[in-house]
Amino acid sequence: MTNLVLQKTIKFFRSYGVKCDETLVEEWLNASPIREIHYQVNESDLYAFNDWCRWKGTAYEEGIDDTTKISRLLEEISELKRENSELKEEKDRLADGPANIPFL
Secondary structure (H helix, E strand, O other), rough: OOHHHHHHHHHHHHHHOOOHHHOOOOOHHHHHOOOOOOOOOOOOHHHHHHHOOOOOOOOOOOOOOHHHHHHHHHHHHHHHHHHHHHHHHHHHHHHHHHOOOOOO
């Protein structure tokens, strides 16, 4: 990948209002199939970049091994259990609070 391809890609993404930094776009380009020097960036690349960013660091990231996938899923489950517990506590706290007084 050349610097020209990187700069063209960043400029294209930003023209669509996507906030992206050079490091993130470079990482995506390196993870993507090799781009030619005269590669023309198009809208489908924008969607591919957004999907890549969305799944990066999750259990659904492409190219990760099963051990990493399982580890990330277990982390996600743990986080969801913690969030569920906090929401139950909030629900109980709201239910035990003063009754809603109608406006007079």
